[in-house]
Amino acid sequence: MNRNLAVPKPTRQRWPLLIATALAIAALSACASNTAKNPPLPTQANVDLERYAGVWYEQARLPNRFQKSCAGDVQATYTVLPDSKMRVVNQCRSVDGGTKLAEGMGRLAGDGADADPARLEVRFAPGWLSWLPPVWGDYWIIRLQGDYQYSLVGTPDREYLWVLSRDKAADASKVDALLDHARTLGFPVEQVIRTTQD
Structure with a gap:
């Protein structure tokens, strides 16, 4: 292994993307949790x-x-x-x-x-x-x-x-x-x- 190879550290520009990804995952988890917790909601048929x-x-x-x-x-x-x-x-x-x-x-x-x-x-x-x-x-x-x-x-x-x-x-x-x-x-x-x- 070459020890002189520098591993790039997360830069300030990457943080917004990381935060957005984390929020998206949290939102999807919340949706999945709500779906599992609540049965489908029936609605009125033939609404005009x-x-x-x-x-x-x-x-x-x-x-x-x-x-x-x-x-x-x-x-x-x-x-x-x-x-x-x-x-x-x-x-x-x-x-x-x-x-x-x-x-x-x-x-x-x-x-x-x-x-x-x-x-x-x-x-x-x-x-x-x-x-x-x-x-x-x-x-x-x-x-x-x-x-x-x-x-x-x-x-x-x-x-x-x-x-x-x-x-x-x-x-x-x-x-x-x-x-x-x-x-x-x-x-x-x-x-x-x-x-x-x-």
Whole structure:
């Protein structure tokens, strides 16, 4: 063995690549872990996005970081765009009494034969970041009731869940029935908070 041969040491330029690789491996491991932990999440059959579009009022949700400052009056407006895309406008009354507004974009999660209108992805990051997979979040329509009057929406990792209605004053028994269904699918319904709609 030639001892005079220098072994190259990692340079500063290699660290970003090493860090990115480590993060990618960690993300894949987390996905694999979630898949193993949760069974496949069934979705509503034959969703018509044209009929789904319009205004929905949130009645209940699992707590999440991006709605932390919402005190009530949560609503979402969906508008179908060309190329199977959807404009999303969320708003709520914030804890300081103002109105919090977030505008995003939705798209079908799959392509071609794999495309299912009940399985959407939504992003609220700027459009120029849309090529990054992490900016897209799952939005799966799990169940519709009453001719597009009530919707149960969640994510396959069971971390996000919403019950939506077309009217601010929802039928409590229908909201409860959707939450009961979510419980059978493995969602932690005992953590759900009810939304105030004034």
